[in-house]
Amino acid sequence: MITAVLPTYNRAPMAFVKGEGSWLTAEDGSRYLDLGAGIAVNALGHANPALVAALTEQAGQLWHVSNLYRIPQQEKLAQMLVDKTFADTVFFTNSGTEACELAIKMARKYHYDNDMADRVEIIAFEGAFHGRSTGAIAAAGSEKMVKGFGPLMPGFKQLKWGDHDAIRAAISTRTCAVIIEPVQGEGGIRVVPDQCLKGLRDLCDETGTLLIFDEVQCGVGRTGKLFAHEWAGVYPDIMMVAKGIGGGFPLGAVLATENAASGMVAGTHGSTYGGNPLGCAVGAKVMEIVADDAFLDAVSRKAAQFRQGLEGLVASHPTVFEAVRGQGLILGLKCKAATTDVVKAAYAEHLLTVPAADNVLRLLPALNIPDADITEALARLDRTALRIEAA
Numbered sequence: 001m002i003t004a005v006l007p008t009y010n011r012a013p014m015a016f017v018k019g020e021g022s023w024l025t026a027e028d029g030s031r032y033l034d035l036g037a038g039i040a041v042n043a044l045g046h047a048n049p050a051l052v053a054a055l056t057e058q059a060g061q062l063w064h065v066s067n068l069y070r071i072p073q074q075e076k077l078a079q080m081l082v083d084k085t086f087a088d089t090v091f092f093t094n095s096g097t098e099a100c101e102l103a104i105k106m107a108r109k110y111h112y113d114n115d116m117a118d119r120v121e122i123i124a125f126e127g128a129f130h131g132r133s134t135g136a137i138a139a140a141g142s143e144k145m146v147k148g149f150g151p152l153m154p155g156f157k158q159l160k161w162g163d164h165d166a167i168r169a170a171i172s173t174r175t176c177a178v179i180i181e182p183v184q185g186e187g188g189i190r191v192v193p194d195q196c197l198k199g200l201r202d203l204c205d206e207t208g209t210l211l212i213f214d215e216v217q218c219g220v221g222r223t224g225k226l227f228a229h230e231w232a233g234v235y236p237d238i239m240m241v242a243k244g245i246g247g248g249f250p251l252g253a254v255l256a257t258e259n260a261a262s263g264m265v266a267g268t269h270g271s272t273y274g275g276n277p278l279g280c281a282v283g284a285k286v287m288e289i290v291a292d293d294a295f296l297d298a299v300s301r302k303a304a305q306f307r308q309g310l311e312g313l314v315a316s317h318p319t320v321f322e323a324v325r326g327q328g329l330i331l332g333l334k335c336k337a338a339t340t341d342v343v344k345a346a347y348a349e350h351l352l353t354v355p356a357a358d359n360v361l362r363l364l365p366a367l368n369i370p371d372a373d374i375t376e377a378l379a380r381l382d383r384t385a386l387r388i389e390a391a
């Protein structure tokens with residue numbers, strides 16, 4: 001018999017009742033060290049007091065008004081994002097998937113309005129993840145996500161990750177945009193080299209193609225810059241943001257240049273909940289904390305400490321771990337053992353990690369994880385590896 005909750009997830013049996021910082025308490029009272037952070041969502045840890053205050057203060061004032069009216073909390077957060085990024089304008093969504101939908105629409109509308117209505121094709125990359133809507137699965141195109149859900153939205157093409165020649169060959173007079181994660185998350189924590197992002201930007205400029213960055217997972221301070229692309233000094237025309245920006249409240253955004261967004265006039269797009277006062281009040285507090293040089297420097301310092309420890313684990317457990325990947329606190333341990341076994345063994349050590357493709361164990365701790373919790377996480381990963389070795 002089907003469960004009351006649609007069984008689309010392979011769930012672990014634990015249920016959590018309370019969170020504090022990098023720790024979660026299960027129903028049985030036992031505590032787990034959380035290196036998943038709700039898949040890069042709880043960027044400032046669980047029950048962060050500043051976010052709880054921002055949310056409860058707003059909750060006592062006003063939960064929701066429609067986008068028929070001005071929403072000052074939305075204007076404030078948009079201005080913060082515009083001040084700190086390449087973008088001139090922001091649209092708020094409830095999720096990364098919805099951000100993907102708008103990114104696609106915006107890119108196509110741009111060419112349509114510039115009398116190039118046949119420029120509809122969007123180039124994406126193998127291993128990408130952009131969400132689960134019909135548009136987002138058509139963009140990423142993996143067999144696992146699209147099988148049985150056709151006909152797919154036409155106009156997408158996937159290229160091999162990291163093949164610059166293939167991109168040059170694929171861009172034609174029908175190309176609308178290229179969409180890429182500067183650090184691929186679900187695909188196995190694959191960092192696009194700075195040179196490749198630069199080459200891609202140049203190619204897009206030469207051909208009038210829009211460049212869309214999906215920073216839903218790698219953005220909002222995760223790499224030690226506010227957004228990952230800042231490391232390469234390469235800027236997109238359109239960017240998708242979600243996950244960390246809400247710190248746990250469902251919030252996403254599309255950021256764009258004035259030029260790329262020029263087609264999105266009144267009536268062309270909308271959302272009932274997108275940019276509501278609750279989400280934006282929390283988002284503004286997240287930005288206030290994260291978009292700060294001292295905070296971002298601390299992320300890089302913690303990341304270096306964590307990474308050094310992980311390299312040590314690879315050296316001491318060569319039959320379990322193979323290599324460390326990633327940038328900042330979006331880290332991956334490429335495993336020799338099956339990742340699913342490693343995740344399970346980590347549960348036994350009361351440590352939460354997230355599997356990714358390419359047999360990679362994803363480590364996405366809260367950006368403000370205390371140094372002592374990093375040390376504790378490394379000890380638990382060490383014991384996890386010992387469990388695998390003993391099995």
Ligand SMILES: *Cc1c(COP(=O)(O)O)cnc(C)c1O
Nearest residue numbers: 095096097129130131185216217
């Ligand atoms: C999670 C994710 C999405 C989808 O976001 P949802 O909020 O789950 O809709 C899109 N792109 C990337 C890179 C992601 O990691």
